[in-house]
Amino acid sequence: MRHCISPTQDVVDNNREMDSENDSEIASVSSFQEGEEIEAEVKTEAFENQTIWNQTREIMMFTGPATGLWLCGPLMSLIDTAVIGQGSSIxxxxxxxxxxxxxxxxxxxxxxxxxTSNLVATSLARRDNNEVQHQISILLFVGLACGILMFLFTRYFGSWALTAFTGPKNVHIVPAANTYVQIRGYAWPAVIVGWVAQSASLGMKDSWGPLKALAVSSILNGVGDVVLCSFLGYGIAGAAWATMVSQVVAAYMMIEALNKKGYNAYAFSVPTLNELLKIVGLAAPVFVTMMSKVVFYSLIIYFATSMGTYSVAAHQVMIQTYSMCTVWGEPLSQTAQSFMPELIYGVNRSLAKARTLLKSLVMVGATLGLVLGVIGTCVPWLYPNLFTPDQNVVREMHKVLLPYFMALAITSSTHSLEGTLMAGRDLKFLSLSMTGCLSFGALVLMLVSGRGCGLAGCWYALVGFQWSRFFLALQRLLSPDGILYSENLSRYKIEKLKDS
Structure with a gap:
């Protein structure tokens, strides 16, 4: 940037001076790049040579700011659950x-x-700001298009989807659910565009900008819920309006954070077919993994809904507190994806040190899982009135405390293992294993539901789903052919994507 010349400046055409300047510029850039590489190498080497305890401390410091990003989303839904639960079980x-x-x-x-994170980070590594702007513009357009499609879906098919999901025994809750869905549907374009803007900032290694935006939106959502629901009596509609407005505000703040970095986040570009294929090809394994999780959790709610109003109300409380706790383990996956590639694929690669780092991550995950399991279980056990005064709902909540703890305790360690698989680019195995866990979990859900095991049966199916993910990922990483033991890593490398 120091060598940029504005179009209004006069340029003196002197070959010797230009050659000299170019030589010095190349030397400057070269020394800058070498300095960056040396600095990164020193930091990586320092991290590698630390003891497990010091690595653990560094991991906790690294994951701290990122944790807030994962907490804000479930926090909004938990606030809605707590406020609505005080008024109506239906x-x-x-x-x-x-x-x-x-x-x-x-x-x-x-x-x-x-x-978005991948493409922006890659373009920044090439120091091509024009390419960064182009990537942001096309991804913002794709996000806006997806948001508009989801708005139209909820507008015209929301009631039908809710009726099909709840079943004939719970038709009485469809009007309230549809009110909630229709109001929040207005925020769909802002939500997905905001996700793209947030991921672009993270690709630029800025976590504080998105964190501030989500913190403000969470506070706004909480205040709006209390005012609209508790004081003005708007019920579930008030909760929906509060959440919708807070999501729009968060998206606006994330876009402004990008603008302050010198990029135009209001510039939308229509991507070419090759660019669309590039985006889809890059994210396809992650898409399969996320879809498997979404389908399984949706199936749990589907089977819980068929058990009656009290069961589905209890499940709503438990699944929201569960989601609030599990997100604390997500930054461990990000840590693995940040530190592992250098140890697996870097110039000074060391699989032994990668295994040591994994041990540190799993130790942190196990400790965090136990702490979250104890705290997360004690809240609905000892203080259920925080969510609902209905004792019928409370009794249903207490029936699932044991499987709730068992599922929660292992989740953080599972994030560490799956993050390592992503860092090692073993994405095909990750997507296939997640699909297998989904099939196994869905089969268990159908069995326990058909035998009348109640809400507890659904949660024991969740236990099986989570522990299966853990053991499959652990077995893969400990295998002699796994990414942490095998010297032949060519099969895990992602082919270079063709330029559009």
């Missing part, structure tokens, strides 16, 4: 299918986040 039950349409389906578009 509206609390209606939040179950309502959040499936508004929250779980949104994870289908998580591939846009992955593609």
């Amino acid at each position: 509206e609390l039950a209606a939040l179950g299918p309502g959040t499936v349409v508004c929250d779980y389906i949104s994870y289908v578009f998580m591939f846009l986040s992955v593609a």
